[in-house]
Amino acid sequence: MATVVTVTSGKGGVGKTTSSAAIAAGLAQAGHRTVVIDFDVGLRNLDLIMGVERRVVFDFVNVISGEATLNQALIQDKRLENLSILAASQTKDKDALTEEGVGQVLDQLAEMGFEYIVCDSPAGIERGATMALHFADHAVIVTNPEVSSVRDSDRILGILQSKSKRAKEGGKVHEHLLITRYDPVRVENGEMLSKEDVCDILAVKLIGVIPESKAVLKASNTGVPVILDDDADAGLAYGDAVARFLGEDRPMRFVTPKKQGLFSRILGGGD
């Protein structure tokens, strides 16, 4: 049985694709056969973040419409042998994602022996997003510590709890909160919602806090999931999040301001 992990947020640009790439790579690194699917039909980007943009021949929609087999469309990652990527279509529109079609592709991936199917949801609550939510066993709610992102996350939780396949069958989707673009200095100054604030409001179990980090842009520039960057705070934080997802207990890192120089310490900054 494959586990479907949907990475979702409602609001755009909060870090879903960055997180999908990191989580999928992390699961593969931990030894699990993993496939990551781009549900953002019309606005494909996961291929770039994964660094496979030049290897896309067939996509998710081609498979659904029978123009290609899954084997033809899956792209094997060159760094991690357990990881495959299924790109979104750049030309078709989102209505190409039918519930029946998506369901069949997911079933087939499970038959092929994939343990985890990570779904990179598009922003919004239209077709691509609702399809990714519908089939979720687990949902990673990506939230920035900012009012509109938190509100949209709550909206998505409502959809998960009423419209997902699991909910309709009387079950529950496992919910995990992933806070990204966290700036501990601004939190300390009272300018940004803290991780505790966001947890209080959304009441979802926190799986990780990813700091605002220059390493994320560098990773996307080069097409390497940031989790593979062992020198980067964001990469290490994603590593912790994946370990927690897999049941490990790890303390949160990078959630307090970095130690500062002597001067600012005398003035009372830092920790």
Added chain:
Amino acid sequence: MALFGLFSGKKKSSAAAAKERLQILISHERQNRHGPDFLPELQRDILAVVKKYVAVRDDHVSIRLDRAGDASVLELNVTLPEN
């Protein structure tokens, strides 16, 4: 930072304001979420009836369903214009 804190100590931080606003908004939105699907239409119809008699703005009519024990309470708020 600490020095700055001395001068701005009294004022509530913007993060605290954000949290408070979100808590109020989200608890409201969660209540409506579990409401029946006809609520928005009911709100439109009631608004149309009210408008037949008084000139009110659309956002001055609010309707919500609250659950109190095993009873549901339909709460209608109409802010009438002055005069």
